[in-house]
Amino acid sequence: MRTYLFKNPDWFRWIYRTALWKVKTSQKEIYLTFDDGPSTEVTDWVINILSEYDARGTFFCVGSQILKHPDILRKLQVKGHAIGNHTLNHVNGRKCSVNSYLQEVEDTQKLLKLYNPDKLFRPPYGKINFKQFWQLREKNYQIVMWSHLSGDFDSNLNIKNSIKSLKKAPAGSILVFHDSRKGFENLQQILPVVLEQFSTLGFQFKTLRDDPVS
Template sequence: MYLIKSPLLLKWYYPSLLWNKSRTEKVIYLTFDDGPIPNVTDFVLKTLKVFNAKATFFCIGDNIVKHPEVFERVKTDGHAIGNHTFNHLKGWTTDDETYLENMLKCQELTQSNLFRPPYGRIKKSQVRSLKSLVWTLDSYSKLQTPNSKLKNSNSQLKIVMWDVLSGDFDINLSPEKCYRNVIKHTENGSIIVFHDSLKAFDRLEYALPRVLAYFTEKGFTFATL
């Protein structure tokens, strides 16, 4: 059971999380979770390039380690990188210390101030812990990462959610319905979730180029977060 459009109640309960961007500009923010992996992420990159679109990729650390060449292609193409934990941990069923350590392990690879909790499930205590971090080498040293070479951004972490969920991960959803989910619910400033994963590929392959074509024709642009 999942909601395509994020409800106002959820946004109210987690007000410090980023759900959407400005509603005044015709800009859409495509995001891709769970990569990078060969073939699927490559398909996404090629499709985005056709439409001169930029996106944000929330990467799993373990996949970065396994497929560093795909990760480099994402960065080379000018897309933004986000942290999606090292092992795709579900915050609701993970203790805070383990969750933070797993996120920081991925952070060594992504070096990003963007974070998306897997499944969109995160405890308020985990939000507080993550928000309290200062993205400097000193703060990582205190968290027992003495060999860190992370960039000093001095900016607070942005925990990114979404206001439109494509449903591409749902194997019971038709590719056409996945496309319609996005078309129906997207508006100015929407943050949309797709997945560059094998599980989602059948629906992603159908929906992504059609979504890009539809909104490009309507004068929207696609930007990074």
């Protein structure tokens, strides 16, 4: 079985240090994020389990999915979750020109404006080049990366290792899950354990909109 990198190496974080990797906090707070939705079946399941724990999350949505499921996006908004931008077609920044990348983000932002004024952006695959990064920063996007990956999208995932790594996440950690069919089986095993663990320890699950981000 191959080993899975649950955390990015320090040098990578240093290069993109004006992105948000973790929230500075002295409170017991954890930030759950869900990429690639909205999607039928999965988003509803996530919304319901988050409600059980009075938890809020941040959903980085793909524009083409928003066009298919505007009703689900509306539901996320009504439930108090934050909604972020994840490009129109889930593009890989390394394989896309700066202009088309920006267009992908701006087109999605237009769709999101109907729901919220936040400018939270997460690059699909975590792949973005310097020019794309800085041009988005100039347009006041907060680029959100993560401190811990669940690996739920990986069909060969070692669930035990994933849970072990997530359970150790300190206050202010940003955890990544996926709101898509691909990782749903894994998500259904991992997310309930994470919610149970942190709520037992007295943590609150907050959105990335709840705290000022630099």
